[in-house]
Amino acid sequence: MRFLSSLLLAALIVEQVLGEYGMAHFSDWGNSKGKDYCIFFNSQWARLPQDLSKATRLQTYDLTSSVLCSPSDVPEGGFPNSIPMVMRGNCTFYEKVRLAQINGAKGLLIVSKDRLTPPSGNKSQYEEIGIPVALLSYKDMLDISKTFGEKRQVAMYAPNEPVVDYNMVLIFLMAVGTVALGGYWAGSRDIKKRYMKHKRDDGAEKQDEETVDVTPIMICVFVVMCCSMLVLLYFFYDQLVYMTIATFCLASAVSLYSCLWPFVRRIPFGKCRIPENNLPYCHKRPQVRMLILSAFCIGVSVTWGVFRNEDQWAWILQDALGIAFCLYMLKTIRLPTFKACTLLLVVLFVYDVFFVFITPLLTKSGESIMVEVAAGPSDSSTHEKLPMVLKVPRLNSSPLVLCDRPFSLLGFGDILVPGLLVAYCHRFDILMQTSQIYFLACTIGYGIGLLITFVALTLMQMGQPALLYLVPCTLLTSLAVALWRKELPLFWTGSGFVPPPIIMEQINCTQTPGPSTDEPPSNPEPATSETNNQREDPTPATQEEVPHLTDASNT
Structure with a gap:
């Protein structure tokens, strides 16, 4: 056992366990048709629109060769009105998204080779950051690189699920x-x-x-x-x-x-x-x-x-x-x-x-x-x-x-x-x-x-x-x-099973030998007395006739 x-x-x-999943819709620049990819985000950083039509399409900046953990990782000119894609690791989510926001980014996609987890932080960090940050799988990043050209755009949204x-x-x-x-x-x-x-x-x-x-x-x-x-x-x-x-x-x-x-x-x-x-x-x-x-x-x-x-x-x-x-x-x-x-x-x-x-x-x-x-x-x-x-x-x-x-x-x-x-x-x-x-x-x-x-x-x-x-x-x-x-x-x-009265009556009758017995009872008075004593004192009968759910060995 x-x-x-x-x-x-x-x-x-x-x-x-319920996470906050959303979609990243990638497409070539100037083309509305594209492909959806799964992202994992934390709405405490910034919320995403529920419909794709209400999501802003922004150009992506491929920085997957960097982890964006220090100012030296930021390219000249920063990320004006774009969404950089960086690798996960070496520093916290807050450090990455803070550098991206300071340098003009409108969002941040963090590429992860591990299981997608919600980018976490504390209350003060959530209040400081005003751009969405989400995790994208490494496998999807490779597919994006093959499917779309260098000038590609992305729109992040979080569609409603059926109740x-x-x-x-x-x-x-x-x-x-x-x-x-x-x-x-x-x-x-x-x-x-x-x-x-x-x-x-x-x-x-x-x-x-x-x-x-x-x-x-x-x-x-x-x-x-x-x-x-x-x-x-x-x-x-x-x-x-x-x-x-x-x-x-x-x-x-x-x-x-x-x-x-x-x-x-x-x-x-x-x-x-x-x-x-x-x-x-x-x-x-x-x-x-x-x-x-x-x-x-x-x-x-x-x-x-x-x-x-x-x-x-x-x-x-x-x-x-x-x-x-x-x-x-x-x-x-x-x-x-x-x-x-x-x-x-x-x-x-x-x-x-x-x-x-x-x-x-x-x-x-x-x-x-x-x-x-x-x-x-x-x-x-x-x-x-x-x-x-x-x-x-x-x-x-x-x-x-x-x-x-x-x-x-x-x-x-x-x-x-x-x-x-x-x-x-x-x-x-x-x-x-x-x-x-x-x-x-x-x-x-x-x-x-x-x-x-x-x-x-x-x-x-x-x-x-x-x-x-x-x-x-x-x-x-x-x-x-x-x-x-x-x-x-x-x-x-766990107790309480009491036999029906008819069963108790049958038990009392069997205690006195019936007329079909070959030999007559040698001493009927003691038997009758014993039966009466049992009826007057129900304690022994109760202990024997009422089983208990917790005592399996006595049955």
């Missing part, structure tokens, strides 16, 4: 569907393990994994590990990102096998076993269909690992593996009481808010640690991203599709953490015979919280801690249902 816990830790640090992209609808359906399916499966599986004996094939290996009950001490240790891992990734991203990718490949293969096996075991083919051997993991002679399924799951995981950066189709495999991973975690990790649910969700709520909104005040760059790790540090040499997200490509026709933000993302932690509460609600529904009212209410609360998260992302245009909205919506909804049904004490402690 350690590698699964590590994956869950990594899932909690992934948030959706809602259809890919957000797909992410919403995948997230809510995973939470609902995982919670329902986990609750049903847990109750079945308590009250039924599983029928297994003769000699078959144990296919259902044991559940792990989360205790308050485990929650505290888990949160400390979350904080430690996030900080380590912030300082040692390049060294740890490949370890996270490899761990995800292993965990997703195991999870996919666990999710597909209940369907494969219904297939009447492949039940024969392999011959006796001394091979690792095969000495128990597994069934042929088990080996085929294992090979398939490993193949899917390895395929994603090799082609993970293929944006056109690799996201489908990542989403499939991610959903399987979330389902596996939801049915393996179990919160035994609503008290444990509240403790876990509240602590992670504080964790999420702290690392998104508070850490910018503590870092030199002014960026939050969580956003930096989720997007990949700007100085990273690997250009890899953590795989702990559901991702769907953009489906609108905005020009910004050209930019390095073609996907909408949702971290696994925003699915797993509320999903554990949904699973607990379903178990409680089954024990209390409440027609799944807790399960449905908590699932609807999760959907509402996710919608609020998307609205906040759209309005604020910055990364949001999703648990800030998901935790109150799920916790308060479950709490309200328990108060309304007057079951809060039972819901809080």
Whole structure:
């Protein structure tokens, strides 16, 4: 379970990161037709017009042989009414744009060979600078040099995006569907393990994994590990990102096998076993269909690992593996009481808010640690991203599709953490015979919280801690249902299943031998007395007949 816990830790640090992307429309001098290229800018320096027709076309000054860090890099005459193109490096963004503005430039394009990051500064620098500054990729700069002549012009603008992209609808359906399916499966599986004996094939290996009950001490240790891992990734991203990718490949293969096996075991083919051997993991002679399924799951995981950066189709495999991973975690990790649910969700709520909104005040760059790790540090040499997200490509026709933000993302932690509460609600529904009212209410609360998260992302245009909205919506909804049904004490402690009266009557009747017994009862009075004593003192019956969600060994 350690590698699964590590994956869950990594899932909690992934948030959706929104940058300020725009377009640079290049064309030959005097020709309105041209080509758009993606730029990454910071509106705190200067805002860009929303329409190309309102953008000013200015001549470019190719200074890509320089980094523009000192006055000696400025050519004679400066950059009057033009937009210089310089290389990134050796000094801050502020020093570059200040030199450009002093020497008459109307904007600045910084060519970057690394990942595009927003040009940052402090409040006083933002107030001093009045021209736009944006980053352009080195690959696009080479294409511009080949496509257009020396006398070329550029117009920078930031087109509006649709308020809602259809890919957000797909992410919403995948997230809510995973939470609902995982919670329902986990609750049903847990109750079945308590009250039924599983029928297994003769000699078959144990296919259902044991559940792990989360205790308050485990929650505290888990949160400390979350904080430690996030900080380590912030300082040692390049060294740890490949370890996270490899761990995800292993965990997703195991999870996919666990999710597909209940369907494969219904297939009447492949039940024969392999011959006796001394091979690792095969000495128990597994069934042929088990080996085929294992090979398939490993193949899917390895395929994603090799082609993970293929944006056109690799996201489908990542989403499939991610959903399987979330389902596996939801049915393996179990919160035994609503008290444990509240403790876990509240602590992670504080964790999420702290690392998104508070850490910018503590870092030199002014960026939050969580956003930096989720997007990949700007100085990273690997250009890899953590795989702990559901991702769907953009489906609108905005020009910004050209930019390095073609996907909408949702971290696994925003699915797993509320999903554990949904699973607990379903178990409680089954024990209390409440027609799944807790399960449905908590699932609807999760959907509402996710919608609020998307609205906040759209309005604020910055990364949001999703648990800030998901935790109150799920916790308060479950709490309200328990108060309304007057079951809060039972819901809080995870107990409360009381057998119907007819079942209790049958149990009392069986304690006195019936007339069909061959031998008459030797001493009927003590039996009657014992029965009456049990009815007068319900404490022993209550302890034996009322199971507790937290005590699996007594069932």
